[in-house]
Amino acid sequence: MVNEEKIIPDDKIDLRGVLCPINFVKTKLKLEMMDAGQVLEVILDDGEPLRSVPRSIKEEGHKIIKVENIENAYRLLIRKA
Amino acid sequence: MAEKTATQRIDFNELKSGGFIKQNQKDLFTVRLKVPGGRITPDKMMKIAEVAKKYSRMGYCHLSFRQSVEIIGVHIDDFDTVVKELAAVGQKIASCGPRVRVPTACGGCEYNPNGIMDTQSKALEVDEKFFGIPCPHKFKMGFSGCPIDCTRTREMDLGFQGVVYPVWGKDLCNGCTLCAKACQEGAIVPDKEGRPIFDESKCVYCGDCIRACPTDAWKDKKKGWLVRTGGKHGRHPREANEVLNFLPDNKVDDFVAATVKWYKENGKPKERIGSCIDRVGLEKFKKEVVGAFLKA
Ligand code: HEM
Ligand code: SF4
Ligand code: SF4
């Protein structure tokens, strides 16, 4: 990943073990409570969640600024639109 | 004997269009209603319910496998009134027999996140232009919005399935690997920097990579229809042949017209287009129908 600067998330949510589409709904609700420009950290399982949640976030207009592999899961940073 | 008096009582042209199917029960028919693409307004649904309640002598409707509503057990004496009452909301009768049937379609792209092409408006358009044209045998068409192919275009005499061609631009890519994760076909593998290596031979043109990419490094270069011909179900199913990819949206009608014309010229009575293709050869179909669309 070519993205060096360190970004500190304003809030985080761990969605390991949470299924589609609840994981997306939880992400959406969390984002709704934040301010535009703030950054949310989301931990997602590999597979279906990683396939579906990022694209739904994109469809809602938010920006995924970082994706990182952590053991058996993925850490996403989302900037609220 | 009943038949004879019936001829005098009903508008026979209406029967010939084929939407009235004889039942086991004496003088009772199934009235098959036209619901192109399976989309129906609440007004029509309410009218159908009202008519069915009055005229179904068996007390129910059936949702057919090709998305039409069937009113079961309509007495032959009631045909005229049923047709008239339904016409008040523009509800038409469907067809059966050797002719172009009502096309089926999935919900399409207006509200389905996977949809690539607008199946609903295409199904309506094709229905308006081609419905009821006599053919050697039945001729069924279907439209799927994307490669998930809910409409099962592989079983259609002529099927259209939405496709999108993805192109990647290196400038916007940040190497996040989400596209490789999104691709369920293994057509994208990340390189050492996480950037995609695209293997088009595995791509089914679903566009998941485009939807997943957070930086818009993947874009759609073009959209269109993958065309399949010769599919059928029934006693001896036959999977359709893929005959063309990325047919432009505005060429669909021409393709249907060319295929139906070819089928009428080449098909024997009671022969589906798939069997006809098996008999005369797919190459002949490709040369005489598909050829004209290849440079589109
Ligand atoms: C606004 C929200 C959504 C809508 C309106 C929606 C709608 C649909 C529709 C219409 C289909 C096609 C179903 C069919 O006819 O077979 C579908 C398929 C599917 N959706 Fe969604 N969906 C939404 C969100 C999601 C989310 C958040 C997930 C998972 C995180 C998801 C996962 C799937 C999967 C796995 C399929 C099946 C694909 C297949 O058959 O291979 N959807 N969705
Ligand atoms: S074929 Fe694709 S667009 Fe149509 S309903 Fe199925 S998933 Fe949605
Ligand atoms: S269009 Fe679909 S199959 Fe082709 S590379 Fe993208 S995700 Fe994979």
Ligand code: SF4
């Ligand atoms: S999803 Fe987009 S940004 Fe991420 S690796 Fe693929 S092309 Fe690059």
